[in-house]
Amino acid sequence: MNFLGHDISAVLxxxxxxSGKSALALDLARKTSGVVINTDSMQVYRxxxxxxxxxxxxxxxxxxxxxxxxxxxxxxxxxxxxxxxxTKVLGEARAEKRQPIFVGGSGLYFKxxxxxxxxxxxxxxxxxxxxxxxxxxxGVEALHAELQRRxxxxxxxxxxxxxxxxxxxxxxxxxxxxxxxxxxxxxxxPLLPPGSFRALFLMPERDVLYARxxxxxxxxxxxxxxxxxxxxxxxNLDPLLPAMKAHGVPALIRHLKGEITRDEASExxxxxxxxxxxxxxxxxxxxxxxxxWTAPEAAGAWLQSRxx
Numbered sequence: 001m002n003f004l005g006h007d008i009s010a011v012l013x014x015x016x017x018x019s020g021k022s023a024l025a026l027d028l029a030r031k032t033s034g035v036v037i038n039t040d041s042m043q044v045y046r047x048x049x050x051x052x053x054x055x056x057x058x059x060x061x062x063x064x065x066x067x068x069x070x071x072x073x074x075x076x077x078x079x080x081x082x083x084x085x086x087t088k089v090l091g092e093a094r095a096e097k098r099q100p101i102f103v104g105g106s107g108l109y110f111k112x113x114x115x116x117x118x119x120x121x122x123x124x125x126x127x128x129x130x131x132x133x134x135x136x137x138x139g140v141e142a143l144h145a146e147l148q149r150r151x152x153x154x155x156x157x158x159x160x161x162x163x164x165x166x167x168x169x170x171x172x173x174x175x176x177x178x179x180x181x182x183x184x185x186x187x188x189x190p191l192l193p194p195g196s197f198r199a200l201f202l203m204p205e206r207d208v209l210y211a212r213x214x215x216x217x218x219x220x221x222x223x224x225x226x227x228x229x230x231x232x233x234x235x236n237l238d239p240l241l242p243a244m245k246a247h248g249v250p251a252l253i254r255h256l257k258g259e260i261t262r263d264e265a266s267e268x269x270x271x272x273x274x275x276x277x278x279x280x281x282x283x284x285x286x287x288x289x290x291x292x293w294t295a296p297e298a299a300g301a302w303l304q305s306r307x308x
Contacts, residue, residue, distance in 0.1 A: 010090070010100040010192055011303070012113070012291070014039070014284060015202030016277035017105055017247075018212045020296045022055055024202070025103035028303060029063040032099040037089055038067040039104030039113065044082070045243045047073040047232050051225045052246060053216065064098070073232060073243035078177030079108045080117060083188055090191055107283035108175070114197065114290065116190040117176060117183075122287065125279065127175045130240055131167050143170060151179035194290075200302055201284050201291040210274050217248065217270045221262075230256055247273045 011028065015021045025036045038044060042052040046069035054068055066089045071077045086102075093100040102113060108124055111117075135143055140163045147169050148155040158165050169180050176183070204212070229252040237244055244250070248269030255265035284291055294302045 009094070010102060010197040012039075012110060012192075012197055012199040013101065013103040013202070014105060014107075014110055014200070014288075014291060015296075016204070016209060016280040017273055018053070018216050018277070019202040019204050019209060020299075021103050021105070021202055022053070022059075024296075024299050024303075025101045026055065026059055026063060027300075029099070029101055032101075033063075034099030034101045035064040035066060035089075035093045035096075037086065037093070037100055037102045038065070039082075039086075039102045039106060039109045041077070041079075041082070041104075041106040041109060041242065042246045043068055043104065044071040044077055045069065045073050045246070046071065047243060048228060048246055048249075050220050050223050050228050051248050053220070066092075073235070073241065074237055076174065076177070076241055078175060079106075079112050080177040080188065082109055083112050083117065083191065086113065087191060105280055107280065107287055110199075110284075110288060110291075112188065113191050114194075114199070114288070117178075117188040123171045123175045126245065128171050130245070131171045131174060134240070135163060135167050140166060143167065146170065151181055153181045154179060199288070199291040200299065201288075201293045202296050202299060203281075203293040204296050209277060213273050213277060214270050217266060217273060220248070221266060226252055226256075226262075229253060247276060 011034075013021050013025050013028075028034060029036050036055070040052070042048065043054045044067060045052065048054075049069060055065055059065070060068065067082070067085055070085070090100055102110070104110070108122065111122065131143075140161050144155060144158070144160045144166050147158075147166055150173055151169060154169050158169075172178070172180050172183065225248065229249055232243070232249065233253050233256060239245075239250070248265075251260070251265040251268035251272070254260050255262055260268075292302070
């Protein structure tokens with residue numbers, strides 16, 4: 001397929017949070033009549049436009065945006081579910097002869113896109129930690145009972161007190177939306193085979209990035225993030241759902257309950273986001289070496305030289 005004068009089917013723009021990915025994707029979409037496809041695990045939730053820094057309503061009207069805000073916060077969305085949605089969107093883009101531009105910061109989503117989801121998928125640290133915390137809090141019997149409900153075939157193969165394997169099976173379900181029984185049967189092939197895409201990772205200076213994260217979080221609060229979280233908290237959803245663990249949500253809920261001040265909640269939210277950005281650097285460096293790292297100020301020239 002020939003887009004932008006080159007035999008590529010997609011452009012991939014990744015990077016840490018607040019690195020300028022969305023603005024770059026929007027600019028490229030303007031120039032190529034492209035479609036911007038969300039590749040961020042938090043921007044899928046409709047309840048969190050402000051706090052997840054989704055593109056504005058005006059930006060979404062300017063060029064086509066897909067897979068933004070299409071999932072309710074009550075849904076435990078997964079990489080496997082995202083691949084299913086992305087498959088449909090990619091097909092539509094190709095049928096319309098639009099340049100697909102995947103943009104976001106979720107490493108597992110990009111890995112699924114370019115390498116498929118393997119029979120033993122990688123589990124994000126956040127998911128693993130949450131399941132292990134539940135294991136300590138609720139006990140192995142409770143988690144085994146849950147596994148029996150969600151993957152009865154695999155649960156029957158395990159001893160009820162096999163802590164490690166029970167936790168692993170639940171981690172896979174939480175992270176991918178598919179059971180280990182399914183994964184052992186078949187994985188998901190990559191949507192984009194090698195050579196069919198160009199992949200860019202924005203690499204700002206750490207100090208600059210952290211300053212942008214801090215400033216953006218405060219701007220989010222001024223733009224209505226606290227009210228957004230208040231409406232979300234009023235739904236009394238399971239605190240272990242992904243949307244309830246978005247950066248800033250737990251701390252702002254604590255503030256709404258009167259447990260901490262607004263400034264304390266802001267600091268916690270900013271610190272969590274900075275730590276996440278650090279993990280994003282590590283993930284892409286070790287898991288997705290095919291991404292070319294580029295300073296944000298050089299990204300325009302990178303795109304011009306590689307995709308026209």
